[in-house]
Amino acid sequence: MRKFLLISFICILVGKLNAQTDSKVPVLxxxxxxxxxxxxxxxxxxxxxxxxxxxxxxxxxxxxxxxxxxxxxxxxxxxxxxxxxxxxxxxxxxxxxxxxxxxxxxxxxxxxxxxxxxxxxxxxxxxxxxxxxxxxxxxxxxxxxxxxxxxxxxxxxxxxxxxxxxxxxxxxxxxxxxxxxxxxxxxxxxxxxxxxxxxxxxxxxxxxxxxxxxxxxxxxxxxxxxxxxxxxxxxxxxxxxxxxxxxxxxxxxxxxxxVRKQRVEPVRLPDNIYANYGDKVYLPLLQITYPTVPAYHPDDAALTILGSVLGSGNNSLMYKNFIKSEKALQAAAWNGVGYGNELAGEFNFIIVSFPDGETDIEALMKKTLDEFDESGVDDEALIRVKSQIETGIMQGMQSVAGRASYLSTSFYQLGDKKWSVKEELERYQKVTKEDVMRVFRQYIKGKYAAYVNIFPKNTNAASNKEEVKLVETSGVVKSELDYKGLTYQKPKDNFDRSKKPEVGVAPSPIVPSIFEKQLSNGLKVYGTQSKELPVVSMYFSIKGGNIALNDQKKTGLASLTAQMMEQATQNYTNEQFDNELSKLGSSISFGAGDDYTYISVTCQKKNLDKTLILLEEKLFRPKFTAEDFKRIQKQTAQGINSAKYDAGDLADKAFAKLLYGEKSILAEPVEGTFESIKSLSVKDVQMYYDKFYSPEITSLVVVGDITQDEILPKLSFLEKWTNKNVQLPNVTLNAPQIKQTEIYLIDKYKSTQSEIRVGYLALPFDYNGKYFKARVMNFPLGGNFNSRLNMNLREDKGFTYGVRGYFTGEDYAGPFEISCGVRGTATDSAVKEIFSEMKKYSTEGMTSEELDFAKKSLRSGDALRYETPGQKASFISTIANRNLPKDYIDQQNKLLSELTLTELNQLAKELLPLDKMVIVIVGDQEKVGENLKKLGYKVNEYKVK
CATH class of the missing domain: 3.30.830.10 (Metalloenzyme, LuxS/M16 peptidase-like)
Known part of the structure; x- marks a missing residue:
């Protein structure tokens, strides 16, 4: 009887599966x-x-x-x-x-x-x-x-x-x-x-x-x-x-x-395998990779948690043994393949060390794993990681694109297995300390791994290493049974596919409703409610940033201060604070730009009160210890040196120097220079904090699942913030006059690519004047994928992966810039085509079709402008920081509809001065120099100081 029932059940199940496969109608x-x-x-x-x-x-x-x-x-x-x-x-x-x-x-x-x-x-x-x-x-x-x-x-x-x-x-x-x-x-x-x-x-x-x-x-x-x-x-x-x-x-x-499911044998290494590679870098890097399991394997979640316990946050062993001890600039551990992990998994360690080479990084890594094997994982570590995973999943759900990505991933990784957010969270919540230690010992401790050692070329260390021979092909082409007998069958329809669907009435964008409140100390609070997820985000903007002191010798101080604000406080060590914050799944981060210092806070609504207590500690009671400063200063200085090997970074810095002038703070990098950072002291950090962290030059934007009446009482602690009566400098432009278009060539020996920057100092920001109109004018030239520049250099010539042109502006004039990376052998041709397109555009102007395209694209994008908390906050911050009317987008749309071809084409003639531009090229001078001279421009050899 049991056998009969089992056979009957199997028959019914097979029938259902066949019905799903062979059904003539869609099946839910x-x-x-x-x-x-x-x-x-x-x-x-x-x-x-x-x-x-x-x-x-x-x-x-x-x-x-x-x-x-x-x-x-x-x-x-x-x-x-x-x-x-x-x-x-x-x-x-x-x-x-x-x-x-x-x-x-x-x-x-x-x-x-x-x-x-x-x-x-x-x-x-x-x-x-x-x-x-x-x-x-x-x-x-x-x-x-x-x-x-x-x-x-x-x-x-x-x-x-x-x-x-x-x-x-x-x-x-x-x-x-x-x-x-x-x-x-x-x-x-x-x-x-x-x-x-x-x-x-x-x-x-x-x-x-x-x-x-x-x-x-x-x-x-x-x-x-x-x-x-x-x-x-x-x-x-x-x-x-x-x-x-x-x-x-x-x-x-x-x-x-x-299509059958792919099946491969698990990766088993016979021994540790090493590969050394000399690269144009400043800092050595070691990556150690252990073969593990594919996504959604029963051990996948435990390995993910292991990665975070070992390598994420200030309480991890990787931080303690490598970063805090100043043995390395960066150190991290994580589980997962960055480019898909359906068939195999990887557990990675990455350590970027200092150039002195004094530390045996591999030996220290082994010591770290031995230490973890002995100490194990504690309850608080597990709470920290699980809370961070929960918040991370929520953040991935903030947009419809993010939610769609979860669903499409379930399709190719899980097939017809059911997927839900609840089950996704549960597979991490179920992981125990014993699970974490079991997978550590099963896949990592004492196991073989792949070691990739990237070291600076042309150094003493390089001469002692045998370089790996790079693989140039995936193998010899063999008979491909999968591709035999294929035929292309087009669909047969009962309608005309060549007819593009009619587009209905454009929807009205849902513009955030903004509340505004000024505190007694001058701090301005703006906010809007967003009910989609139980998350609250806060964004502070403190005016000043890198230009606050208007002192080139102090460039980088705003950024260094922001980094120090993330360190120890009066009542918490760095590790203690990170532990409390991570247990809530919350984040508090500081950063600096040219004009502002920024503070970002994100938390689950249920943890808002506890997060604000920690924010108060962080904002009002930084400790600024000599130990923290020494470490951050060293990391920052070495990071600046490392950036000198990045062609794009070199091009950007040279472009700024040539436009704003060698003696302008506006030409200085926000992160500082090696010399400026090394000259700063912890007293400078304290001075910057005391002088510029002040409420009367600060705006706060709150976005999340919270009302105005709920949030304002919780922010009462900010009333304690004492006014500093800040007097910000009046930074004036004293930019050098560009008398004629010239090329400034920065040599990057043996580079196969060239980075190109073309432009000049153009306009300050406005929302309804020449700057706004200039951005509309530029849209057909370089402001979208189908722009003239991109169609020419990418789609027609194949010189580049992409090129764009744009205007940027602040209270002071910002540049018009065309930016791209091109094949080295096409460097001179790319410059020629860029100027050819600009010349044609400035003399003949855009077409009526291009104007219509620009207007429709710029206006229709409003529906997408306010979806995520970050987008809402950006919109409100723009209003707050630039002192704009709340309906400025409506005003821009009205102006956009009234703009004429004649007006914009006149702007193109005025704002594309082909004979007074700077051309910056970072490339192999030996290969590109002579051909650049044939273009007719003066070619100057240039070095970024």
């Missing part, structure tokens, strides 16, 4: 509903007959919709010899399809005022856009068209342009960046050559050079079917209407080949 797989007081992402999960998985998350907080399409294919599905396909295809998916013209995808979304992008990791590729809700159907039409109608639009020219763009991206973001090769080297020693995580997601250049357009088409036909994809629609939507649209646009797309 799961439904999660919101309950009052519960942290939840409500959703419906459907499966279309062609296998497409659909999630719908309904949230009417803001009039926006987010669409995210995830294909369960990443670099792990590539074959040896052909790495980089998944990422390459991410680029090709933006190049048009049968019914969407070349570059039109970006243009349509930007016309809507929306945002969009795509990303690739080992395990998946995703494409997403956030748009005003009236563009929901348009966004689904766009995504469906490239899922079902892409291949006929793929041409050899597009293929070659994007191949060049991807290679530029690798040069700009990997090869030419300090420590950029770290992950690639680590993968090639941690994983065997036949493991799908062996090669980098962006691919090896030799593999990229090898492949052809037909290979790319085969990759699409094999992996980009609807049965290997999910669509998440989140936001101000109606689920029934969403399903109708999804069925209409995606339902007829034919199923692709069946």
């Amino acid at each position: 797989l799961d439904k999660v509903t919101a309950k009052p007081g519960e942290l939840v992402i409500s959703y419906e999960k459907w499966r279309l007959p062609n296998g497409l998985t659909v999630f719908i998350h309904e949230d009417h907080s803001d009039p926006i919709a987010h669409i995210e399409v995830t294909y369960h294919v990443g670099s792990a599905r590539e074959t040896p010899g052909k790495s980089g396909f998944a990422h390459f295809f991410e680029h090709m998916m933006f190049q048009g399809s049968d019914n969407v013209a070349d570059e039109e995808h970006f243009k349509i979304v930007q016309t809507a005022g929306g945002s969009m992008n795509g990303t690739t990791n080992h395990d998946r590729t995703n494409y997403f856009e956030t748009v005003p809700k009236n563009y929901l159907e348009t966004a689904l039409w766009l995504e469906a068209d490239r899922m079902g109608f892409l291949l006929d639009a793929v041409t050899q020219k597009k293929f070659e342009t994007q191949r060049a763009t991807v290679k530029n991206e690798k040069d700009q973001r990997v090869t030419n960046v300090p420590y950029g090769m770290r992950d690639e080297i680590k993968n090639t020693i941690l994983y065997p050559p036949n493991h799908p995580y062996y090669w980098p997601t962006i691919g090896f250049v030799e593999d990229l050079n090898r492949v052809g357009v037909e290979d790319l088409k085969n990759f699409f036909m094999r992996w980009y079917g609807p049965n290997n994809a999910s669509v998440v629609v989140a936001g101000d939507v109606n689920p029934a209407e969403v399903m109708k649209l999804v069925e209409k646009y995606f339902g007829s797309i034919p199923r692709g080949p069946e």
Whole structure:
């Protein structure tokens, strides 16, 4: 009888599964509903007959919709010899399809005022856009068209342009960046050559050079079917209407080949494996990586908590043994693969040490692990980490894009298993101290690891190390059974797909309702209620920042003071304070910019009172100990030296110096110079705090699940803050006059990329005058993805991964700047094209079509402006700090609608002085110098002091 019942149950279950697979109508797989007081992402999960998985998350907080399409294919599905396909295809998916013209995808979304992008990791590729809700159907039409109608639009020219763009991206973001090769080297020693995580997601250049357009088409036909994809629609939507649209646009797309779950053997290292790599860096770095388990393995949560216990916060052993002891500048530990971890897991330690080389970092790491094995993990550490994880999950839910990301991740990592926020939190809450120690001893203590040692080239230390030979290909191309017999089948429809959907009436943005209160000491409090999550965020802006003293010798003092504010207080050591704050899952951080010092506070509402007690301690009772100062000063100075190896940082600093002048505080970096930081003392920090941390020059913005009547009494402690009667200096511009356009060349020996900055000192900020109009004028030239500059240098020429132009301004004039990194061999050509585009734009002006595009894009973006607490706070802070009317956005929109082609084109003539600009180039002088001279500009050799 039992056997009969079991067989009957199996038959029923198989019948249900077949019904889900073979159903002629969409099947509801799961439904999660919101309950009052519960942290939840409500959703419906459907499966279309062609296998497409659909999630719908309904949230009417803001009039926006987010669409995210995830294909369960990443670099792990590539074959040896052909790495980089998944990422390459991410680029090709933006190049048009049968019914969407070349570059039109970006243009349509930007016309809507929306945002969009795509990303690739080992395990998946995703494409997403956030748009005003009236563009929901348009966004689904766009995504469906490239899922079902892409291949006929793929041409050899597009293929070659994007191949060049991807290679530029690798040069700009990997090869030419300090420590950029770290992950690639680590993968090639941690994983065997036949493991799908062996090669980098962006691919090896030799593999990229090898492949052809037909290979790319085969990759699409094999992996980009609807049965290997999910669509998440989140936001101000109606689920029934969403399903109708999804069925209409995606339902007829034919199923692709069946996709089996990938299975690989766990990584087992036969011994410790070492790789040494000489890089253009100042500070040595050691990364130690242990092979562990994939995401959602039973031990995954315990390993994540272990990483935080060991390497996060001022109570961790990594902080105590490396940072506080001044053995290293940075030290961290974490569990997880940065680029997808469906098939394997990693536990990482990273230590950035000082250049003296006096400490045996590997030996100290072993001693640290032995110490942890003996001391174990205590209850408070577990409370700290779990509270921080809970707050982190909440912060990930602040936007519809964040919630959609949770759902799409569950699709490719969990398949049809149910996922909920509650279960996600529970898998961490269930972890015990015993679990943490068990996984430590099972996967870390005494186990073999991959060691990547990156050291400064051309040093004494370098001569004693044998460098690893970089891998150039993922292997020899073999017979690829997966790609045999593939055919491209287009959908057959009963409607005209070439007709772009009609766009409904634009929704009115939900502008935050702002309350305002000035305290007796002059501090101005602004706030707005945001009920979506039980979280409260506070943002202080203290006027002054780096320019407060108007003294170049003291540059960096504001930033150094902010760092010291994060250290010990009168009643707490650094470790004690961090322990109390972390147990609440709260954060308090200080930072400084040119014009302001900032304080940011975030906490769960239930912990607000306790967090404010700690804020009072931190704000009013800093200790400024000599021990803390010595450590922070050393870390800051070494960090500044390290930045000298970053081409982009060098270009930015040189550009500021040339525009504002060598003797201007406005030209000085906020973090300071090596000389200025070394000259400062703890007395300087105390002086800056005493003089400039004052309520009458401070504004506070509160955003969160709290009313005005609730928050104001809780802020009464701020009334104790004593006024300092601050007199800020009147910083005046004394910028050098640019008599003619010249090139300033900074040599970066053997660099394969060049960083370019072009511009001049333009305008101060205003919200309704020439500065505002200048930003509108610049939009078609350099202010969006489809700008003339980006279409030329990236999409047509393949010189760069991206270029942008923009105006920035404060109370004083800020620069007009064009910024990009380009292939070294194209440096002179890129400069020539930049000036060619500016010349054409200044003489002929924008077209009426470009003006219409700019107006629609800038105006429609209002719907997306106020979604998250951070966006709301930024909007209110702008009003507070710039003393703007609360309806300034409405005023700008009215002005925008009235702007004419004649007025903006006249501005282009006035504000693009081609003969009086600065050109900064950081590149290999030996390779680019002579060709730059042929452009006709004077070429000056330049060094950043």
